Amino acid sequence: MFWNEEIETMPRQDLEELQLKKLQSTVKRAFEKIPYYNKRYSEAEVYPEDIETLKDIEKLPFITKDDLRESYPFGLFAVDIKEIKELHSSSGTTGKPVVSGYTEKDLDTWAETIARGLTMMGIGEDDILQNTHGYGMFTGGFGVHYGSHKVGAAIIPISTGQTRRQIEIMKDFGATGLIFTPSYGIHLAEVALEDGIDPKELGIKAIGFGAEGWTEEIRQRVEELFGTKAYNIYGLTELMGPGVGIECEAQKGLHIAEDIYYPEIIDPNTQQVLGENTPGELVLTNLEREGMPVIRFRTKDLTKITYEKCECGRTHARMSRITGRSDDMIKVKGVAIFPSQIEKALLKVGDAEPHYMIIVTRPGTLDEIEVKVEVSQDIFFDGVKEMMAVQNKIGKSIENETGIRVKVTLVEPKTLPRFEGKAKRVIDERNLH
Amino acid sequence: MFWNEEIETMPRQDLEELQLKKLQSTVKRAFEKIPYYNKRYSEAEVYPEDIETLKDIEKLPFITKDDLRESYPFGLFAVDIKEIKELHSSSGTTGKPVVSGYTEKDLDTWAETIARGLTMMGIGEDDILQNTHGYGMFTGGFGVHYGSHKVGAAIIPISTGQTRRQIEIMKDFGATGLIFTPSYGIHLAEVALEDGIDPKELGIKAIGFGAEGWTEEIRQRVEELFGTKAYNIYGLTELMGPGVGIECEAQKGLHIAEDIYYPEIIDPNTQQVLGENTPGELVLTNLEREGMPVIRFRTKDLTKITYEKCECGRTHARMSRITGRSDDMIKVKGVAIFPSQIEKALLKVGDAEPHYMIIVTRPGTLDEIEVKVEVSQDIFFDGVKEMMAVQNKIGKSIENETGIRVKVTLVEPKTLPRFEGKAKRVIDERNLH
Numbered sequence: 001m002f003w004n005e006e007i008e009t010m011p012r013q014d015l016e017e018l019q020l021k022k023l024q025s026t027v028k029r030a031f032e033k034i035p036y037y038n039k040r041y042s043e044a045e046v047y048p049e050d051i052e053t054l055k056d057i058e059k060l061p062f063i064t065k066d067d068l069r070e071s072y073p074f075g076l077f078a079v080d081i082k083e084i085k086e087l088h089s090s091s092g093t094t095g096k097p098v099v100s101g102y103t104e105k106d107l108d109t110w111a112e113t114i115a116r117g118l119t120m121m122g123i124g125e126d127d128i129l130q131n132t133h134g135y136g137m138f139t140g141g142f143g144v145h146y147g148s149h150k151v152g153a154a155i156i157p158i159s160t161g162q163t164r165r166q167i168e169i170m171k172d173f174g175a176t177g178l179i180f181t182p183s184y185g186i187h188l189a190e191v192a193l194e195d196g197i198d199p200k201e202l203g204i205k206a207i208g209f210g211a212e213g214w215t216e217e218i219r220q221r222v223e224e225l226f227g228t229k230a231y232n233i234y235g236l237t238e239l240m241g242p243g244v245g246i247e248c249e250a251q252k253g254l255h256i257a258e259d260i261y262y263p264e265i266i267d268p269n270t271q272q273v274l275g276e277n278t279p280g281e282l283v284l285t286n287l288e289r290e291g292m293p294v295i296r297f298r299t300k301d302l303t304k305i306t307y308e309k310c311e312c313g314r315t316h317a318r319m320s321r322i323t324g325r326s327d328d329m330i331k332v333k334g335v336a337i338f339p340s341q342i343e344k345a346l347l348k349v350g351d352a353e354p355h356y357m358i359i360v361t362r363p364g365t366l367d368e369i370e371v372k373v374e375v376s377q378d379i380f381f382d383g384v385k386e387m388m389a390v391q392n393k394i395g396k397s398i399e400n401e402t403g404i405r406v407k408v409t410l411v412e413p414k415t416l417p418r419f420e421g422k423a424k425r426v427i428d429e430r431n432l433h
Numbered sequence: 434m435f436w437n438e439e440i441e442t443m444p445r446q447d448l449e450e451l452q453l454k455k456l457q458s459t460v461k462r463a464f465e466k467i468p469y470y471n472k473r474y475s476e477a478e479v480y481p482e483d484i485e486t487l488k489d490i491e492k493l494p495f496i497t498k499d500d501l502r503e504s505y506p507f508g509l510f511a512v513d514i515k516e517i518k519e520l521h522s523s524s525g526t527t528g529k530p531v532v533s534g535y536t537e538k539d540l541d542t543w544a545e546t547i548a549r550g551l552t553m554m555g556i557g558e559d560d561i562l563q564n565t566h567g568y569g570m571f572t573g574g575f576g577v578h579y580g581s582h583k584v585g586a587a588i589i590p591i592s593t594g595q596t597r598r599q600i601e602i603m604k605d606f607g608a609t610g611l612i613f614t615p616s617y618g619i620h621l622a623e624v625a626l627e628d629g630i631d632p633k634e635l636g637i638k639a640i641g642f643g644a645e646g647w648t649e650e651i652r653q654r655v656e657e658l659f660g661t662k663a664y665n666i667y668g669l670t671e672l673m674g675p676g677v678g679i680e681c682e683a684q685k686g687l688h689i690a691e692d693i694y695y696p697e698i699i700d701p702n703t704q705q706v707l708g709e710n711t712p713g714e715l716v717l718t719n720l721e722r723e724g725m726p727v728i729r730f731r732t733k734d735l736t737k738i739t740y741e742k743c744e745c746g747r748t749h750a751r752m753s754r755i756t757g758r759s760d761d762m763i764k765v766k767g768v769a770i771f772p773s774q775i776e777k778a779l780l781k782v783g784d785a786e787p788h789y790m791i792i793v794t795r796p797g798t799l800d801e802i803e804v805k806v807e808v809s810q811d812i813f814f815d816g817v818k819e820m821m822a823v824q825n826k827i828g829k830s831i832e833n834e835t836g837i838r839v840k841v842t843l844v845e846p847k848t849l850p851r852f853e854g855k856a857k858r859v860i861d862e863r864n865l866h
Contacts, residue, residue, distance in 0.1 A: 135568035159569040
C-alpha cells in the first residue's frame, strides 16, 4: 500500500533529477530572499548557478542549530509573515529557541510525509489513531495530527499524560493505531497491566514510535507488550517536524521522503560526505519548503543510509534508526559512549527492565559512570548473592558493548523516573564540581 | 469587516427559512440514523414531518449531558466511524466523558464559526495569534487553531502554562492577537509586570476570551492591562466547541452563528421557551453537523437573547455573556447565588483584586459562605482598622448584590491560586460533612 505510489517508487534516476531541480530552486530562493544565506554563500563564494549536479551541494556551507538560534525569531523566513500560517519552536532549554515557520503549502507538505508513513503502517480512513505526542510548540503532536487528517483516519488528539484516561479511551473508542515515545509506550503498557488490562487485547494494529532514541530490544519489548508492530518515525522541528523518515512494513530502515528532504551523511569531525552504509552524522536539506528552507542542516544525529531498493518496492533511501548523537555522546576516559549502547547491553542480559539512568561524575580527576538499573521483582527478592550475580552480568555486558567498566547499581522495580516525553537518561554531574 | 457577509447580514426572514430547512433535514437524519433519537422521538410521538415551522422545535424532547454520557462513546454518531476524522471529549470529572465526533465537513464548519469571530475581532492574514488554550481532548485550542488557519493568521499553538516563555514569545514573535481565559490573561499580565514588561507595550490588537465565566469588570481589567479590546467567545464541546457565539466590535452581546446553531432560551424549572430579552437557560441545536447532530441540548448556561439588528450590521441573534449556570449556582439559605455576582460585588468595591475563592460550609444546620479575597499590597499594610473597613465594604457590596450576608476574609496579595485553565472559585464543603 502506497500513499503516493508514483513518487515513492520513482526510479532513482528520475528521483535524482527531481531532487536536483528542487535543490536548484531552493538554493536560488534562499540566496535571493534570505540575507543569512546570501551572506554565507557570498562569503564562501558559492552561488546558485554553481549547483549543476546533486554532488554540488557539497560546495554549500552547513547550517547548525546555533545559526538557527542567531536568526531568531524570523531571520530564516523566505516569505513575508503574512504568508506564514503556523509557528513552532524547539524547547530552547539553552539559549533562544529555534523557530520553525510554515506556509499553507508547507503544512500540506508536512502532512504528506506523515500520510505516506501512516500508509506504510497500514493506518488509513478506517482507523482510529490515538496520538499521545504533545501538542503545542513541539511539532510531534501536530505532524501526526495533520497526517492523520490527510489519510482520513479519526484522530484522538489526547496528548501526553493522564495515563489511566489514555487506556480507558483506547479501550472505549477502539483505537487501532497508537503514536507514542517508546518510554511512554512501555509506561502505558505497565499501567494497563497493573489495572488488569492486557495491552495485547486492545486490538491495536500498528504503533508509531518517535521523538527519542531507542534500540531494537525496546522495539521488541513494545511489540510483545502490544502484540503488534511498532514503526519508527523520525524528524525534527528545524526541518519541519516528524516525517523526515518513516519505516515501512519491512522494518529495515526508515524511508526518507527524498523528494522533500535531501539527506547526506558526514563525518562529524572532518565534515566530509561519506558513502552509502557508512555511519556518520545526518545532514538534511528541505527541498520543498516555502516558509523557511533549511539547507544542509547538521542534525547531530548519527545514522547511516542505504540507497538499495527496499523489498516494499519503495526506491527512496533508507536511514538506520538513530544510534546516538554526535554531541550527546558521553566521553569517559577518552572513550565515546552512547546511552543506546548501555541500553543494548542491559537488554542483552535479560533480567533487567529497560528502565535505567546513567550518572556521570568526576569525584577526583577521573570520570566515573554509574548505571542504575531496575530489575524485575523476582530478582530483587532472590537475595544478595543472586543480585550480585545479576550486577556482574550487567557490568560485563556493558563492558563488552562500550569497552569500559562502569559501576552498576540495581534498584527496585518502578523506582526510576518514567518519561512522558523524551527520555532523559543521562545525568552528567561533572559540570557541577 | 465580515468573514461571510452574505450569511452574517442575511435578512432575518431569509435566515429563518434557511434555519427551518436545516432543522428539518437535521431532525430527519437524526431520526433515521441515530437509534437514540428514533426511540426518544417515537416515545414522544413526534416525527420529522411534524417540524413545519421553527416553532415546532418545541415539540422535540431536550437532550442533556446525561443523555450524551449514556450514549458514550459513539451512540450519537450519525455516520460510520470511517467518516469521522477527529474525536474530542469533555473532561469527564464525574462519570464517563462526553464524546464529540467530527467529519471533515464538520471540522470546516467549526473553523468557519471561529473565522467569523476572528474577523469580528479584526484578526486576519496579517496577524500573529497566540493561542494559550489547551490542545488535546479539550476543544478550546483546536477550535481557535482551525479558525486561525481559515482566516490565514499565523497561529502560535503555545497552549497553557510556561507563563514566562509565553511572554517572551509574545514579545519576540510580535503576537498581535491573544486567546486566553480571563483568569489566565490576568495572570499573564501580572507576571509580565513583575518582569518589568508592560503588557500595553506588546502591541496586542485584540484578545479573545473564553472557557470560563467572567464579568464586565474583569473584561475592563484585562482591557486596561493590555490596552486593547477583549472579545467574548462562547461554545461547548457537546455542540462542537468554541464558536457558538462571538462578540463583534460593538461588544454588545455575542453573535450566535445562527445558520449553524439554533438557540432557544428556556425556564430551567418549567422548561418553557421564553421570549426575547428574558434570562433563562440556553438550549442549542446543531443545524449543520454531519457527524453528531445534537438537538435541543440543555447547556445549563444562563443568558438571554436579542434578535435586534446589531450596530455592526449583523442580523444574527446576540446572546448576553453567561451570567451563571443553572446547575452550579450556590443555593444558600434558599437564595440562589452565582460566583459572578460575588465577582461583580468585589470589583465594585475597587480595593479588592479580582482573585477570590468562595467556600461554602455547613457547620451546623445552616449554610455559611466565606469569601476569601486578595487585597492590594497597600491595604494589607495599612493596619487593622483600615482592613476592617475594607472588609465591611466588601461584605456590604456582596449583600447588595446577592441579598445575603457572607463572611469576608482578606488575604495577602498572590496567596490565592491562579488558574491556568478554567477558574474554580467555589469550594463547596457541604458534602464533606
